Structures are given as C-alpha cells and as structure tokens.
Amino acid sequence: MKRFFLILFMSVLGLILSQAVLAEDCVEVDIELPATVVAEAGGFATGYFELTNCGDDAGYIWLEFDIDLNGVQFPIGQIPVYLGAAETISREFYFPVPPLAMGYTVTFCVTATSGEYVADDCATMTVESSDGGESIIGKTTGLNFTSENGECVDVDLELPDTVYAASNSFMEGYFEIINCGDEAATVMMSVSLDLVMFDTTITLGDIPIEMGAGDEISREFRLPIPPVVPEGTFGICITAVSGESMASACQAVEVVSEWGPPESSSPEFNLQNYPNPFNPTTAISFELSQQANVSLEVYNILGQQVSQLVNGELQPGVHIYEWDSGKIEGLSSGIYFYRLQVDDKSVSNKMTVLK
Structure with missing residues (x-):
C-alpha cells in the first residue's frame, strides 16, 4: 500500500512539474x-x-x-x-x-x-x-x-x-x-x-x-x-x-x-574605493607624492554635497577614509560621486550604494 501511494504521489508530482514546464514563458x-x-x-x-x-x-x-x-x-x-x-x-x-x-x-x-x-x-x-x-x-x-x-x-x-x-x-x-x-x-x-x-x-x-x-x-x-x-x-x-x-x-x-579635463585626474593620486558597489561602508583611498591642501567630498547625482571626509593639509603617502552611508539619514541607494581636490588639481569617481 505504501508503495502504491508513493507511486501515485510521484505521478501527481510529475504531472504538476510537466505542467509548470509547459506553462513557461517564451x-x-x-x-x-x-x-x-x-x-x-x-x-x-x-x-x-x-x-x-x-x-x-x-x-x-x-x-x-x-x-x-x-x-x-x-x-x-x-x-x-x-x-x-x-x-x-x-x-x-x-x-x-x-x-x-x-x-x-x-x-x-x-x-x-x-x-x-x-x-x-x-x-x-x-x-x-x-x-x-x-x-x-x-x-x-x-x-x-x-x-x-x-x-x-x-x-x-x-x-x-x-x-x-x-x-x-x-x-x-x-x-x-x-x-x-x-x-x-x-x-x-x-x-x-x-x-x-x-x-x-x-x-x-x-x-x-x-x-x-x-x-x-x-x-x-x-x-x-x-x-x-x-x-x-x-x-x-x-x-x-x-x-x-x-x-x-x-x-x-x-x-x-570648470575643474579641467579628465587628464587632471593624474594617476599619481590613485583615487579609488573598495568595495564598489557596497552596503553600507566603503574605503576611499588616494596617494600624495608631496604635502598638499586636500579636500575629499561626496555628492549625490544632483550635485548636492552629502559628506566631507577631509579638508586640510595632508602629508605625503597613502590615505584611506571610510565612508559609512548608513550614518546619513535619508540616503537612498544609487550612484554617488566622490571628488578629491589636491591643491589646484581635482579628480572625481563614481560609486554605488546598495540597500
């Protein structure tokens, strides 16, 4: 009897699956x-x-x-x-x-x-x-x-x-x-x-x-x-x-x-962020070959500033700043830009927030 019900169950299951296959979109x-x-x-x-x-x-x-x-x-x-x-x-x-x-x-x-x-x-x-x-x-x-x-x-x-x-x-x-x-x-x-x-x-x-x-x-x-x-x-x-x-x-x-052509984003800065896309934090890094006045800001797609990570004089070397999108009230998922200004040079990259 158990074998009979097992066979019956498998037959019904097979019929259901076959109907599901037949109903697939194409x-x-x-x-x-x-x-x-x-x-x-x-x-x-x-x-x-x-x-x-x-x-x-x-x-x-x-x-x-x-x-x-x-x-x-x-x-x-x-x-x-x-x-x-x-x-x-x-x-x-x-x-x-x-x-x-x-x-x-x-x-x-x-x-x-x-x-x-x-x-x-x-x-x-x-x-x-x-x-x-x-x-x-x-x-x-x-x-x-x-x-x-x-x-x-x-x-x-x-x-x-x-x-x-x-x-x-x-x-x-x-x-x-x-x-x-x-x-x-x-x-x-x-x-x-x-x-x-x-x-x-x-x-x-x-x-x-x-x-x-x-x-x-x-x-x-x-x-x-x-x-x-x-x-x-x-x-x-x-x-x-x-x-x-x-x-x-x-x-x-x-x-x-007005910041000048993309060539201003010199490889000497090596500006990048990781991970990308991310949720909710990412690390933005860049490298300075000499002492400089630096600002690092984050903007939304409308060009509105949502964060300023640094604004001041930095020494030569690699600098890493964490940006936590979860700490900004009302921040939605999507594309954001981060802009690095080093003296009279600047470069911007994009990053994607996933929520």
Missing part, C-alpha cells in the same frame, strides 16, 4: 536593417523587426531598444505589445539619417521580455559618406513605431551642444510631445540619461500624460550641472509610448568641467 525577436544607407536632407532609413510569443499563454511582451551611434549609447524606453499564444507580429520602424550622419556606424538592439524569459537581437548599419563622419554632438536621432490600430505619438527634443559644469550652472532644454492618434490616450513618458564616461544609465519614468486626439504639449526644463559632474559625453533620450505606438528623440551633449 519569446523570440528578430531585427533587420539595411547594410548601408545614404544620408540626405529629410532622409529616413527603415528597419524591420519580428516578434513571436512562443509561449502557451497570451500576455504582454515588453520591448526595449538601444541605439549605438559611433560608440555613444542611447537606451530607449519600453513599449508593451500584447500577443496571443504562438502569435507573431512584424513591424517596420524608421529613423532620420540627415547629411550630418554620414560616416556613422549605427547599431540597433531590441530586447523582448515575457515574464522571466528574455530574448534579444542586434543589427548594424553604415551611413555612407564620401568625406568622413562628424561629431554626433548636438544631432538628434530616435525611433518611431506606429500602431496598426490608430495609435500614434511623436516627440521632439532640443538641447544645447555644450554645457559647463560649474556652481549654479544649468542645462536648459525643450521637448514636445504630440498625440497624433485618432483618440484620446494616456501617453507614458520616460527620460533616460546615459553617462558615457561611467558606462551608467539613469532612467526616470513612466510619467503618465493625459492627451486628447491631436493634442500637443511642450515644456522647457532646466537640469543642474554642478561642478562634481566630470567632463564627457552625455546621451539624453525622451521616449513617449501610446498603446503600441512609440516615439523617441535622443541627443548627445558635451559637458565641459
């Missing part, structure tokens, strides 16, 4: 671009992607796109697509290729997520040029997807080519969102900031905006660019999603620091 994605495209005034290139829900259940699949223009990353927000079990859809998308894009190498990647299952694919395209490429700074790019059920959204973004990191310095920009669909809709907006020099992306969203058919909103905005922000290239994208329609506008901005 998604497939494919993206295609032309190998080359000619840049021209008012010109657009057309791409194609195919998405398949290879799972057994209908549900939402989340698509996330990333554009790489000559090494500068522009991550673009997510768009939900509802697919039935075993259903496949295909979509064309387009993006601008003006004359200023000549000589670029463009890579598009798409990532599809269904539950815990993730699939991705990438395609690369060359923008033909007869005289070489130019800087991408100040040029706007993006993606546009139109829906087959009347949903439509469009985005425009305007930013300065260059901003200065200094006390009381701001970057002023402008964006415009249009509901070009046939009906009123809730448009979800997100903003992503790619810190190219730190290989880090910060995303804000999703922000719901109620818009009538044909409505257009425009906003001016100001972002603080404090002295703690190092020199380098920043990629900024604004993405709007309305149902299965998505539009994005992306631009690269060059930040010039």
Whole structure:
C-alpha cells in the first residue's frame, strides 16, 4: 500500500512539474536593417523587426531598444505589445539619417521580455559618406513605431551642444510631445540619461500624460550641472509610448568641467574605493607624492554635497577614509560621486550604494 501511494504521489508530482514546464514563458525577436544607407536632407532609413510569443499563454511582451551611434549609447524606453499564444507580429520602424550622419556606424538592439524569459537581437548599419563622419554632438536621432490600430505619438527634443559644469550652472532644454492618434490616450513618458564616461544609465519614468486626439504639449526644463559632474559625453533620450505606438528623440551633449579635463585626474593620486558597489561602508583611498591642501567630498547625482571626509593639509603617502552611508539619514541607494581636490588639481569617481 505504501508503495502504491508513493507511486501515485510521484505521478501527481510529475504531472504538476510537466505542467509548470509547459506553462513557461517564451519569446523570440528578430531585427533587420539595411547594410548601408545614404544620408540626405529629410532622409529616413527603415528597419524591420519580428516578434513571436512562443509561449502557451497570451500576455504582454515588453520591448526595449538601444541605439549605438559611433560608440555613444542611447537606451530607449519600453513599449508593451500584447500577443496571443504562438502569435507573431512584424513591424517596420524608421529613423532620420540627415547629411550630418554620414560616416556613422549605427547599431540597433531590441530586447523582448515575457515574464522571466528574455530574448534579444542586434543589427548594424553604415551611413555612407564620401568625406568622413562628424561629431554626433548636438544631432538628434530616435525611433518611431506606429500602431496598426490608430495609435500614434511623436516627440521632439532640443538641447544645447555644450554645457559647463560649474556652481549654479544649468542645462536648459525643450521637448514636445504630440498625440497624433485618432483618440484620446494616456501617453507614458520616460527620460533616460546615459553617462558615457561611467558606462551608467539613469532612467526616470513612466510619467503618465493625459492627451486628447491631436493634442500637443511642450515644456522647457532646466537640469543642474554642478561642478562634481566630470567632463564627457552625455546621451539624453525622451521616449513617449501610446498603446503600441512609440516615439523617441535622443541627443548627445558635451559637458565641459570648470575643474579641467579628465587628464587632471593624474594617476599619481590613485583615487579609488573598495568595495564598489557596497552596503553600507566603503574605503576611499588616494596617494600624495608631496604635502598638499586636500579636500575629499561626496555628492549625490544632483550635485548636492552629502559628506566631507577631509579638508586640510595632508602629508605625503597613502590615505584611506571610510565612508559609512548608513550614518546619513535619508540616503537612498544609487550612484554617488566622490571628488578629491589636491591643491589646484581635482579628480572625481563614481560609486554605488546598495540597500
């Protein structure tokens, strides 16, 4: 009898496990671009992607796109697509290729997520040029997807080519969102900031905006660019999603620091912290070759000082200071910068607090 119940139990367990396997999420994605495209005034290139829900259940699949223009990353927000079990859809998308894009190498990647299952694919395209490429700074790019059920959204973004990191310095920009669909809709907006020099992306969203058919909103905005922000290239994208329609506008901005170029972060200081990421403490170390006036400060992503670890004259040698994020009330997890000032030279690094 015991053997009978054991066999029965194992049979039921096997059935349950087999059903769990059959119910697993599954998604497939494919993206295609032309190998080359000619840049021209008012010109657009057309791409194609195919998405398949290879799972057994209908549900939402989340698509996330990333554009790489000559090494500068522009991550673009997510768009939900509802697919039935075993259903496949295909979509064309387009993006601008003006004359200023000549000589670029463009890579598009798409990532599809269904539950815990993730699939991705990438395609690369060359923008033909007869005289070489130019800087991408100040040029706007993006993606546009139109829906087959009347949903439509469009985005425009305007930013300065260059901003200065200094006390009381701001970057002023402008964006415009249009509901070009046939009906009123809730448009979800997100903003992503790619810190190219730190290989880090910060995303804000999703922000719901109620818009009538044909409505257009425009906003001016100001972002603080404090002295703690190092020199380098920043990629900024604004993405709007309305149902299965998505539009994005992306631009690269060059930040010039009042502290001087990155070369000022001389190897002689050997500034670093360990561990990184950390919770809640990390040790920040640096080395001095001679006696100097030194300050070591920690800033949040908005450039607000949250700690000062040293401010005074130090002797030559290696110096180590512990920073305990747990002792600072209200400090959240995320990216922080620490800045070392040695006489008239300075250097900053990033660190990540995990909580």
